[in-house]
Amino acid sequence: MSLLEQQNFLARLYTDAALRRAFLLMPEKVGAENGLNEKEVTEIAEIMPEELNFFAESLFWKRLREVEKFLPLTKKVLAGELTEHFREFSQNFNPQTVNKHFEDALEFCRSLSKSKISELSKNVAKFEQKKLEFFGGGQRITICKLDFDIRRIVRQSADSQGESPKRKTKFAVWLRVNRKVKHFFV
Amino acid sequence: MSEDRNQKQNTQKSLGAGIGFREQFRGSVFLNQDKIDFLEITTDHYLDAKPDKLGALKLLKEHFPLIPHSLELSLGSAEGIDEEYLEKVAEIVEFIKPPWFSDHLCFTRSGGVKIGHLAPVPYTKEAVRVFVKNIAQVKSRIKTPLILENITYLVRFPSSEMPESEFIKTILEETDCGLLLDVTNLYINSQNFGFCWRKFLDEIPLERVVQLHFVGSNRHGKRLIDAHANKTEREIWEVFAEVCKRSEIKGAVLERDADFPPFEEILEELETARGLMKIQNLKKVSAV
Numbered sequence: 130m131s132l133l134e135q136q137n138f139l140a141r142l143y144t145d146a147a148l149r150r151a152f153l154l155m156p157e158k159v160g161a162e163n164g165l166n167e168k169e170v171t172e173i174a175e176i177m178p179e180e181l182n183f184f185a186e187s188l189f190w191k192r193l194r195e196v197e198k199f200l201p202l203t204k205k206v207l208a209g210e211l212t213e214h215f216r217e218f219s220q221n222f223n224p225q226t227v228n229k230h231f232e233d234a235l236e237f238c239r240s241l242s243k244s245k246i247s248e249l250s251k252n253v254a255k256f257e258q259k260k261l262e263f264f265g266g267g268q269r270i271t272i273c274k275l276d277f278d279i280r281r282i283v284r285q286s287a288d289s290q291g292e293s294p295k296r297k298t299k300f301a302v303w304l305r306v307n308r309k310v311k312h313f314f315v
Numbered sequence: 316m317s318e319d320r321n322q323k324q325n326t327q328k329s330l331g332a333g334i335g336f337r338e339q340f341r342g343s344v345f346l347n348q349d350k351i352d353f354l355e356i357t358t359d360h361y362l363d364a365k366p367d368k369l370g371a372l373k374l375l376k377e378h379f380p381l382i383p384h385s386l387e388l389s390l391g392s393a394e395g396i397d398e399e400y401l402e403k404v405a406e407i408v409e410f411i412k413p414p415w416f417s418d419h420l421c422f423t424r425s426g427g428v429k430i431g432h433l434a435p436v437p438y439t440k441e442a443v444r445v446f447v448k449n450i451a452q453v454k455s456r457i458k459t460p461l462i463l464e465n466i467t468y469l470v471r472f473p474s475s476e477m478p479e480s481e482f483i484k485t486i487l488e489e490t491d492c493g494l495l496l497d498v499t500n501l502y503i504n505s506q507n508f509g510f511c512w513r514k515f516l517d518e519i520p521l522e523r524v525v526q527l528h529f530v531g532s533n534r535h536g537k538r539l540i541d542a543h544a545n546k547t548e549r550e551i552w553e554v555f556a557e558v559c560k561r562s563e564i565k566g567a568v569l570e571r572d573a574d575f576p577p578f579e580e581i582l583e584e585l586e587t588a589r590g591l592m593k594i595q596n597l598k599k600v601s602a603v
Contacts, residue, residue: 133393137426184469
């Protein structure tokens, strides 16, 4: 097996949980389906499953930790649900740019708008998505329509607890004026 | 290593003890400029950067010696170097004009999939050839000396044809590169896979060590991992000290990425590193 073929398959094994599970269960069948011959399957199957899974999990957690840095409010409102949603998202998206964590965070926010999460959580994710788009894209102005008054969540620290925000239409605005950024709600 | 390059690296003045720059440290590094000898910047944070970010890099450059450290050259990728990425790294290196820059002995992408972190390659002759070819391409674009970092690995390849130490040695010698020895990675691998790190040091060309990385390890179940989130423990200082005794390192960088402690703790670690690096200098003086 050439190193190129091996790396192509390994990169998928590390990042695709379904393929990994299937390969560990039926290496010959899954290997053949992916164009590997018997010797090639044996070479990869010799890697200890425990090591393979541990490495793949470590990649997932590293990726999640980086994304969380961009989305402190989404992390707060989703709490324990965040990991589950990011796990699902990470199986379908592979960032390609040099700003991979930023790209990951932005795309994850977009995906949350279609996820089964509370409307409040969707609003917070949308707020952080627009914020990232503003700072990442260099627009002069970004306006985000929200269905909840999330100002308290935004202004308090990401770790604080409190009552859930009330449903109320609000607009979050980011504006660049003379190289300075202004942010406010109306 | 060619005599010229070797001579250049050996005569290069030691940069001392520095830290991997993180935005969280921005205020503290300027406040403690006299206690930080140099900064290592993650090149990837400045690729495609907007003018304000590049302005921030320029400000760092005006106050500290900087060493660029990149993450995604993917020198072990059999599909070759991503020329667009290489060009961007080259621009940053040319802007900083450092004495050296670094990346890892690993692959991070293949077949259109970005793995997201540093993945090991099997220690085979074919993998050596891939590294040699890719590094030659990097060197033809970037004239600043490239140094290569050993990684932690969580998977091992039974198809490997040689031990890691021989693999590293062969690549360093065939590419004429220096080594960025991550003493934490070495210690973690030795604990996870039951080998003696002293023997590993015996087997690699220590005269090629240019820089060190260090930070504490984290335990995850029965394994140690390199989360860059802990204070350097005694065992890792032991590896650090041993390397200082045996080679003429030009700089050491504390790599802290998470669970940031009060900055005083970072400074204390730098002081410890500086003290251990002095052993090296004292050794040279006593030899004279």
